[in-house]
Amino acid sequence: MTAIPLRDTLTAAFEKLLLFSLVFVALPHVNNLHPTVFGFFALLAAWRYATVERPGLRPGKWTLGLLMLCAMALVYVHYHRFYGREGGSALFLVGLGLKLMEMKTRREVYLVIFLGFFVAMTQYLFSQTIPMALYTLVAVGLSVGVLIGAGGGPALAPVEAFKRSSALVAQAVPIMLVLFMFSPRLPGPLWKLPDDERHAKTGLSDNLEPGSISHLGRSAEPAFRVDFQSAPPPNALRYWRGPVFWHTNGIRWDVAVDKPLHRDQEPRFSGPSYRYAITLEPHQRRWLFALELPGGFPSDVAQTADYLLLTKDPVHDRRRFELVSQPDFRTGPLSPLERAQGLQLPGPPDGRVQTLVEAWRGESARPGDLAQRALRYFREEPFFYTLNPPALEDHPIERFLFETRRGFCEHYATSFVYLMRVAGIPARVVTGYQGGAWNPVGRFLEVRQADAHAWAEVWLPERGWTRIDPTAAVAPERIEQGIDLDAASPEGDVMFNPVGEALAGHAQGFRDWVRQGRMLWASVDHAWNQWVLAYDPEQQRRFWDSLGIVDWGKLALWMGGLLGLCGAAAALLFWPRRKLPPDPAVLAYRRFLGKLARRGVVKRMGEGPLDFSRRAMAERPEVSATIGQITGIFLGLRYGKTARAEDLARLRRLVREFRV
Amino acid sequence: MPSPTLKQRFDLQRFFRGDKAVPGPIVLTHRLIFIVPNKRGLGLALLLFILWLTSINYSSNLGFILTFLLVAIALLGMLHGYRNLAGLSIRPKPGQPVFAGEQARLELAVVNSGYLPRYAVWCRCKGAEPVRIDIPAETTANPTLGLPATRRGWLEPGTVRVYSEFPLGLFHAWSLLNFQERVLVYPRPAPTPMDFPVSGGYGRFNRQPHSADDFHGFQAYQAGDPLRHIHWKGVAKGHDPQVKRYAGGEAEDLALVFEETPGGDTESRLSRLCRWIVDAEAAGLRYSLSLPGTRIAADCGAAHSRLCLETLALFQP
Numbered sequence: 010m011t012a013i014p015l016r017d018t019l020t021a022a023f024e025k026l027l028l029f030s031l032v033f034v035a036l037p038h039v040n041n042l043h044p045t046v047f048g049f050f051a052l053l054a055a056w057r058y059a060t061v062e063r064p065g066l067r068p069g070k071w072t073l074g075l076l077m078l079c080a081m082a083l084v085y086v087h088y089h090r091f092y093g094r095e096g097g098s099a100l101f102l103v104g105l106g107l108k109l110m111e112m113k114t115r116r117e118v119y120l121v122i123f124l125g126f127f128v129a130m131t132q133y134l135f136s137q138t139i140p141m142a143l144y145t146l147v148a149v150g151l152s153v154g155v156l157i158g159a160g161g162g163p164a165l166a167p168v169e170a171f172k173r174s175s176a177l178v179a180q181a182v183p184i185m186l187v188l189f190m191f192s193p194r195l196p197g198p199l200w201k202l203p204d205d206e207r208h209a210k211t212g213l214s215d216n217l218e219p220g221s222i223s224h225l226g227r228s229a230e231p232a233f234r235v236d237f238q239s240a241p242p243p244n245a246l247r248y249w250r251g252p253v254f255w256h257t258n259g260i261r262w263d264v265a266v267d268k269p270l271h272r273d274q275e276p277r278f279s280g281p282s283y284r285y286a287i288t289l290e291p292h293q294r295r296w297l298f299a300l301e302l303p304g305g306f307p308s309d310v311a312q313t314a315d316y317l318l319l320t321k322d323p324v325h326d327r328r329r330f331e332l333v334s335q336p337d338f339r340t341g342p343l344s345p346l347e348r349a350q351g352l353q354l355p356g357p358p359d360g361r362v363q364t365l366v367e368a369w370r371g372e373s374a375r376p377g378d379l380a381q382r383a384l385r386y387f388r389e390e391p392f393f394y395t396l397n398p399p400a401l402e403d404h405p406i407e408r409f410l411f412e413t414r415r416g417f418c419e420h421y422a423t424s425f426v427y428l429m430r431v432a433g434i435p436a437r438v439v440t441g442y443q444g445g446a447w448n449p450v451g452r453f454l455e456v457r458q459a460d461a462h463a464w465a466e467v468w469l470p471e472r473g474w475t476r477i478d479p480t481a482a483v484a485p486e487r488i489e490q491g492i493d494l495d496a497a498s499p500e501g502d503v504m505f506n507p508v509g510e511a512l513a514g515h516a517q518g519f520r521d522w523v524r525q526g527r528m529l530w531a532s533v534d535h536a537w538n539q540w541v542l543a544y545d546p547e548q549q550r551r552f553w554d555s556l557g558i559v560d561w562g563k564l565a566l567w568m569g570g571l572l573g574l575c576g577a578a579a580a581l582l583f584w585p586r587r588k589l590p591p592d593p594a595v596l597a598y599r600r601f602l603g604k605l606a607r608r609g610v611v612k613r614m615g616e617g618p619l620d621f622s623r624r625a626m627a628e629r630p631e632v633s634a635t636i637g638q639i640t641g642i643f644l645g646l647r648y649g650k651t652a653r654a655e656d657l658a659r660l661r662r663l664v665r666e667f668r669v
Numbered sequence: 670m671p672s673p674t675l676k677q678r679f680d681l682q683r684f685f686r687g688d689k690a691v692p693g694p695i696v697l698t699h700r701l702i703f704i705v706p707n708k709r710g711l712g713l714a715l716l717l718f719i720l721w722l723t724s725i726n727y728s729s730n731l732g733f734i735l736t737f738l739l740v741a742i743a744l745l746g747m748l749h750g751y752r753n754l755a756g757l758s759i760r761p762k763p764g765q766p767v768f769a770g771e772q773a774r775l776e777l778a779v780v781n782s783g784y785l786p787r788y789a790v791w792c793r794c795k796g797a798e799p800v801r802i803d804i805p806a807e808t809t810a811n812p813t814l815g816l817p818a819t820r821r822g823w824l825e826p827g828t829v830r831v832y833s834e835f836p837l838g839l840f841h842a843w844s845l846l847n848f849q850e851r852v853l854v855y856p857r858p859a860p861t862p863m864d865f866p867v868s869g870g871y872g873r874f875n876r877q878p879h880s881a882d883d884f885h886g887f888q889a890y891q892a893g894d895p896l897r898h899i900h901w902k903g904v905a906k907g908h909d910p911q912v913k914r915y916a917g918g919e920a921e922d923l924a925l926v927f928e929e930t931p932g933g934d935t936e937s938r939l940s941r942l943c944r945w946i947v948d949a950e951a952a953g954l955r956y957s958l959s960l961p962g963t964r965i966a967a968d969c970g971a972a973h974s975r976l977c978l979e980t981l982a983l984f985q986p
Contacts, residue, residue, distance in 0.1 A: 116709075119709045119712070119838065120712075123712065123713060123716045126716065126720070126735070126739060127716065127719075127720065129735060130720050130723060130724075130729075130732055130735055130736075133724075133727075133729045133731040133732045133735070134727055134729065137729065137730065137731040141731060142731055142734065145731065145734070145735055145738075146738075149735070149738055149739065149742070153742060153837070156836075156837050156838060157835075157836045157837065159838055160788075160789060160834055160835045160836050160837060160838035161788040161789055161835055161836065162788065162789050162801070162803070164788055164789075164803035165788050165789075165803075169786075173749075173836055177742055177745055177746070177749065177836075178738070178742065180741075180745050181738055181741035181742045181745055182738070182741075184737075184740075184741035184744065184745070185734065185737040185738040185740075185741045188737035188740060188741065189730075189733055189734060189737050192737070194725070195725050198725075198726045198727065198728070199722060199725055199726045200726060325728075326728050541730055541731075541734075542730050542731075544730055545728065576748075579745060579748055580748065592758075592780050592782060592809065593782055593807045646809075654805060654807070654808055657807065657808070
């Protein structure tokens with residue numbers, strides 16, 4: 010088979026559109042890949058564009074080979090591999106550019122368009138947002154338009170091709186939805202490449218180094234979203250428990266405990282309980298955040314002795330968990346190992362700390378009173394809450410307590426725990442999130458990365474482990490209202506939101522607009538996450554259960570039924586009528602004959618149009634000119650060499666205006 | 670066209686040669702249109718499979734959406750491809766006879782009575798170059814298929830294949846049509862001119878066709894009269910066309926006799942006779958034709974020459 014040359018497939022206009030649509034498809038990779046990689050692709054596309062009118066500029070075999078080597082080198086230099094998320098995407102992108110340069114035949118035109126679809130797919134490894142989904146629809150529409158242009162040849166105008174492609178995409182969406190909901194899902198991954206471990210973004214880590222961070226990011230990215238079955242708890246109770254830190258070397262705090270602690274006694278709960286579902290953003294860790302204190306959790310989730318929930322595998326994808334928590338609880342007695350861990354100190358404490366704690370001990374020996382005394386210290390001495398504290402390299406706790414006195418939750422929580430341990434009270438640092446913004450549109454609580462928080466737990470004989478939040482002593486607003494991200498200044502000075510959500514409306518004008526827009530968007534995003542992105546095999550099973558799909562037969566029935574419905578709707582548009590109308594010229598001519606027949610001039614069987622017209626002219630001389638014209642045009646349309654559309658229009662007009 | 674029985678419908682012949690030949694126009698319906706994915710369609714299927722696997726592997730729901738969207742578009746593309754052919758009404762126009770060695774022309778009238786334009790529809794006969802047509806809404810296209818006419822006699826164009834891959838180029842939709850229309854092929858005229866035969870022997874035929882004294886009078890023009898005999902001056906004055914008649918004895922007519930024609934076998938004799946008929950007609954001569962079992966009296970004009978050539982074309986030795 011001979012290769013069909015490019016120009017027989019694509020006109021110059023469509024070749025330009027092809028280039029445009031491919032650049033459009035690849036464009037989101039600007040964010041994902043190294044600028045030089047994307048630049049290389051853009052350069053090749055531009056080069057190809059220049060050759061549309063001047064084929065002489067196309068690279069020869071040697072130049073092409075050289076370009077290929079350049080491309081390989083470029084990918085290797087930046088990613089050190091040709092597979093995996095980034096290396097693979099980069100390889101496909103430069104591959105698309107190279108294929109574009111050597112596109113000469115019909116076969117290669119299709120190949121390039123198909124490769125474009127694959128490049129579109131690689132983008133979803135980086136982003137799966139709603140804008141990305143809409144972008145995909147447009148990109149597919151453009152590519153299909155070019156595909157239609159390649160099939161239609163020079164007679165097909167680009168406008169017509171894109172009209173058809175948008176109709177095609179619009180018709181395809183319902184079918185796509187049925188396939189999406191009903192085609193059985195296999196749990197992934199099927200294969201794993203070394204590069205596929207996703208990079209942790211913002212989020213809590215498994216160690217704390219309060220002195221090292223001099224600036225806390227205030228990311229508005231959601232950490233998780235919570236749907237409550239009933240009313241959500243008040244803000245002061247919204248402590249989302251995460252990793253617990255026991256061990257410190259004076260600078261750094263670690264989760265790592267030598268052996269997993271085992272618990273002798275389950276906590277005793279009282280008071281109201283909260284049932285909720287948490288949709289956790291992927292954070293590449295095994296832990297899971299829950300309202301203090303979780304009592305009920307899915308069977309594939311384990312709980313550590315310090316009440317942290319752990320999943321079997323790191324959370325790489327957005328996941329939803331159903332949980333039950335009760336804020337009012339008492340934990341059991343302290344095991345010797347726990348006591349030892351809870352009193353661990355990196356070495357003998359600094360003299361100033363020793364003196365301070367001795368003074369408090371003199372006032373009261375009871376642990377609860379001591380803890381309150383420490384909180385009073387933070388409240389009464391000039392401590393400040395700031396997200397831009399000075400860096401503390403050595404002895405961070407002592408320097409914070411006696412010199413700088415500026416910091417955020419981590420500084421307060423760690424130094425408080427240190428003080429308690431010096432005083433002989435078992436204590437530990439708990440990290441997690443505090444607060445969350447209630448979204449009245451979607452009726453869910455959104456907890457963002459900026460809500461990350463650290464607090465302390467001390468063990469009191471009468472209550473067991475008790476939460477104490479020293480940050481609240483310095484900046485109670487932080488706990489009661491949460492950080493107002495929209496109002497926070499870029500310098501890091503935090504403004505708290507004193508009016509809360511009650512005053513969403515008049516007083517603040519534009520800022521409330523922004524806030525409401527953000528809320529609306531967050532709820533749309535939440536719905537997208539829950540219904541689209543979190544639609545995994547498990548959720549699919551749940552959805553099928555709700556429809557009563559229990560076996561393959563039922564599934565086939567549903568899927569077949571819905572697809573049939575889509576198909577029938579589409580087919581209804583096309584189904585040929587049983588009796589197709591004949592040539593439109595004949596139709597018009599028949600109307601003309603009908604008009605004459607009503608006046609008694611009837612065409613005989615076997616009488617040709619010409620003979621009939623002669624007879625009709627004789628019988629109706631007053632309209633003989635029109636009869637002649639109509640007959641002439643009709644014969645031309647029916648038996649002439651070429652039929653012209655304007656002749657048909659003229660025939661129709663004459664017949665319409667024909668009066669006998 | 671009567672509805673075919675189920676057995677007829679699933680007859681494998683239909684996929685290769687189409688239905689039995691029919692005279693009239695054939696309207697393309699779901700019974701006549703077949704669709705299968707072509708090589709590019711299969712390529713896309715492979716790509717979609719890879720996209721599906723990738724989506725599973727990376728649990729990428731947007732990947733699934735892209736994959737299923739493309740699946741849906743491809744499926745609909747099949748339907749649109751069907752629609753590009755469905756409803757077209759195709760009939761052959763009466764074919765003009767040709768001489769063997771020439772191209773016979775099968776002219777089709779493809780009527781698009783629908784409101785949608787049809788693009789990139791191809792028509793092809795076996796042994797002929799395919800012809801591409803684009804048919805705007807409510808118009809008729811007239812593709813002409815050139816058929817090599819190698820042998821005299823009736824030329825059956827065979828199955829006409831009407832096909833299209835529009836719009837996506839991923840599916841091949843086709844229809845096989847058999848028309849009763851056929852083209853008559855005259856024998857191949859002998860390549861070199863040769864002297865006309867003299868009655869009763871071979872010799873030079875010198876007689877001038879019409880000298881003044883032979884003029885006999887006028888007669889009303891009838892279809893088939895030689896054009897050169899028309900009284901053009903009269904026509905120019907607005908009279909009905911008249912033909913000049915010349916007197917002439919039967920003995921002086923050119924007698925074309927198969928048995929007396931030089932050349933060894935039947936075909937070369939027919940070829941020679943064919944050449945003479947063409948030349949005699951061009952010269953305005955009257956001629957008779959004798960073949961074993963057939964004799965056509967001397968005459969001239971288009972109708973006469975057509976009769977003679979048809980006889981030659983269909984001659985069975």
